[in-house]
């Protein structure tokens with residue numbers, strides 16, 4: 622399972638505990654090392670174009686470097702939270718295309734976006750509407766839509782934002 626721009630999210634553990642072989646890609650070495658150390662996971666470092674941090678006893682690998690330089694196998698699953706929404710509008714098509722190039726044609730996808738009025742405040746995280754989400758990944762279908770205003774970034778609430786929704790997308794199986 623490919624997890625772009627993973628940071629040190631505990632979602633990596635959750636995904637691996639459910640039987641996925643998880644591969645994250647993250648720019649910040651501090652975040653990568655913190656992920657393993659804070660979770661007491663032993664790892665080895667393998668040099669390459671992107672430095673590879675591989676857990677010794679678990680199916681968890683993090684590559685440290687620029688995601689746009691990451692080349693890997695064809696992943697058959699993709700988890701995206703805090704990644705598409707972190708990219709400014711002009712980079713999102715490139716980001717989505719690069720991600721698609723790393724996935725099998727019928728890969729499972731779980732993508733989490735946010736929707737809010739960008740007239741009130743500006744991202745990141747950026748608001749992604751349904752047309753844009755399905756333009757990047759046409760097999761995505763809206764699975765859930767949850768009021769997450771209480772967890773909106775404080776700068777959004779201070780700017781007067783009254784509603785923010787988290788949207789969960791799943792790819793249709795072919």
Ligand SMILES: C[S@@+](CC[C@H](N)C(=O)[O-])C[C@H]1O[C@@H](n2cnc3c(N)ncnc32)[C@H](O)[C@@H]1O
Nearest residue numbers: 626627628630647648649686687688702703707
């Ligand atoms: C908003 S955080 C989200 C982290 C994680 N997905 C989560 O949900 O908590 C975005 C992360 O993307 C990383 N990032 C930004 N640009 C990147 C790039 N070009 N390549 C790899 N990681 C990048 C940042 O260092 C940061 O950790």
